[in-house]
Amino acid sequence: MITGKSDTIAAIATPRGNAGVGVIRLSGPAVRDIQRQLVAVQLEPRKATLVKIFDQQQRLIDQVLLIFFPSPDSFTGEDILELQGHGGVVVMDMLLEHILSLGCRQARAGEFSERAFLNGKIDLTQAEAIADLIEGQTRSAVRGAMRSLQGDFSKEIHHLLEGLIHLRMLAEACLDFPDEETDEVPVKEFEQRLLSVREKIKHLLDSAHNGSLLRDGFHLVLAGRPNAGKSSLLNVLTKNDTAIVNEQAGTTRDIIRDRIDLDGIVIDVSDTAGLRQTSDSIETEGIRRAKNELENADRVLLIIDEADYSEAARNELLSYVEHNIPVTIIRNKIDLQSIEPEIKYREQWVEILISIKSGAGLDLLYRHLKKITSSEALNEGIYTARRRHIDALQKANISLQNAAEHLSVPVELELLAEDCRLAQSSLNEITGEFSSEDLLGRIFSSFCIGK
Structure with missing residues (x-):
């Protein structure tokens, strides 16, 4: 379930277990105040500063590197503070426990990526690509996830949306100004534009099927x-x-x-x-x-x-x-x-x-x-895709197939425009421009803590 962004969150961002280095990440409006409580040092943005962290009884917990990322130029779009300390399980838990006592809460799974999405730093396909990149089991899967993270899949969806918007504009113009120049509906133009968009969807479906193989x-x-x-x-x-x-x-x-x-x-x-x-x-x-x-x-x-x-x-x-x-x-x-x-x-x-x-x-x-x-x-150009992406593309294709049927005599522009709107809505679900809170909750809850 999507919650408000007025609170500050913290989590261990590295896998649980003993390691040379462990990372704790904070994000939210209270980051600067928490940083001042941790150490009385003025941090320079994006510059690592070596400091000692003490608990409430002034006992040394660890010596860490602090890096401050001010909003809006951070991963989440909020103020972010990262602590890089020794990666032992106990010392990481002690650091996190101390940080949580200073005015923030434990982050939910995927909440950092969720905030990045809600703040417009990434779209939904890019957010999912973060999880796919972490979970990638082959080199091709990792490369595909990185292409999605860089926005390749999103660009393809936006090109489709532009074609649908032009179709809807043409339909609305014919409906709103029926007496302009000619009473004839430009059926050929509608057919060509519909065919172009459907061919692009077919190509994207083929790529998405291959992309789902990369992931699943x-x-x-x-x-x-x-x-x-x-x-x-x-x-x-x-x-x-x-x-x-x-x-x-x-x-x-x-x-x-x-x-x-x-x-x-x-x-x-x-x-x-x-x-x-x-x-x-x-x-x-x-x-x-x-x-x-x-x-x-x-x-x-x-x-x-x-x-x-x-x-x-x-x-x-x-x-x-x-x-x-x-x-x-x-x-x-x-x-x-x-x-x-x-x-x-x-x-x-x-x-x-x-x-x-x-x-x-x-x-x-x-x-x-x-x-x-x-x-x-799959060597080049394929990006990771999920089942929901394929389902949304198939729904959009069905809506456009229905739209094409409304071009037979008599032409039913109102129904054609509505089917184009439904296709656009299906595509918007992929990038998250229109998504229910339940869908977002399911997607981000599958992420690891600290992402």
């Missing part, structure tokens, strides 16, 4: 009959003995998860129990969990022993997978059948013939994984 990762599920090679493939992908491999069927009873970094994309790989009819109660539970995992996959690799491959066997395995989830069929153990590695593109799925044991065809599999995760396109 790609969920890849391995499934198939027992002993088809699922666990062996998991070990190859993770370059580790993550799963037990044994000739006995049904070795994997539960979901085994691991994570790989494929050229900047985080891929969460799940190995599942073999899919078959069984009377074993434990194996049955494993198969039930495997089916649940399949429902949440971004992509399923169905592994089939080449010796058992047939149209009927393939279709039976495909029946376990929802129709809207992409599938790649891995035909394994081709070395035992003297078959060459190959990739086949079918209408509804892709087939890759490999030998996990010998390594034949694994290069085809890796190239395929890079293609389906778009990792080859």
